[in-house]
Amino acid sequence: MPKILIVEDEPNMRMGLIDNLQFEGYQVEAAEDGEVGLNKIISGNYDLIVLDVMMPKLSGFDICRTVRSKNIETPIILLTAKGEEIDKVLGLELGADDYITKPFSLRELLARIKAILRRSRPAPADQNKALDVSIGKLNVNFSTYSAHIGGKNTKMSHKEFEILKFLLDHKNEIVSRNKLLEKIWGYEEQPTTRTVDNFIMRLRQKIEENPNHPTIILTAHGIGYKLLA
Structure with a gap:
């Protein structure tokens, strides 16, 4: 049974999320502010974190930055009342896996939680070798969600793994x-x-030797991208 941590300072929102996620069969813990939430994340073991952005003591951005700096790769969904793109982009760049803007529907949040937990499940052991590949400077294993450059661990978010896997599955397209x-x-x-x-x-x-002059992930101007392999 997946274990989810909710970090939310607004009592009604926090209790509503607890009740509904428990009803869906998840184990749920909660924290009422950013400081308590960060301590729980560091000392606990969760499958997913639902993290409010605007909180006393520590913001969701602060928590996200600290958690990723400690190499804790637990998937994070940010809750934000802000709709500006710069806030969403900042959250993703700090290592969040997804975000949802308040007010949101419970159905939408549950769908995103299920999608992230599904992607986070490890692949069967016999698939490990096939999912361990080198792309440019990067060696990546898509079953264990681990990455290395020159033998050293490299931090990547779940979204980065998923995007790279999709491009690899459609290489040269x-x-x-x-x-x-x-x-x-x-x-x-x-x-x-x-x-x-x-x-x-x-x-x-x-991945690239010179990111300003890419030779592996190319831009198709006005359309998208192509991974050469």
């Missing part, structure tokens, strides 16, 4: 930004194409 949004995020209220561009930029920094 042009994949549109909209197709990536549809297949990787997979819900109706999608991020903008700028979000995709930001993730591609981060992947190039890990």
Whole structure:
């Protein structure tokens, strides 16, 4: 049974999420502010974190930054009352796997939780070898969600793994930004194409010898990207 941590300072929202996620069969713990939430994340073992952005003591952005700096790769969904793209992009760049803007429907949140938990499940052991590949400077294992450059561990978010896997599955083909949004995020209220561009930029920094002059993940101007293999 997946274990979810909710970090939310607003009591009614927090209790509503606890009740509904428990009703769906999840184990649920909660924290009422950012400081308590961070301590729980560091000391606990969760399958997913639902994290409010605007909180006392520590913001969701602060928590996300600290958690990823400690190499804790638990998937994170950010809850934000802000609709500006820059806030969404910042959250994703800090290592969040998804975000949802308040007010939201419970059905939408549950769909995103299920999608992330499904992607986070390890592949069967006999698939490990086939999913361990080298792409440019990067050696990546898509079954264990681990990555290395020159033998050293490299931090990557789940979204980065999923985007790279999709491009690899369609190597030497042009994949549109909209197709990536549809297949990787997979819900109706999608991020903008700028979000995709930001993730591609981060992947190039890990893969390319010269990210400013890519030779592996190429841009199809006005359309999307192509991974050469």
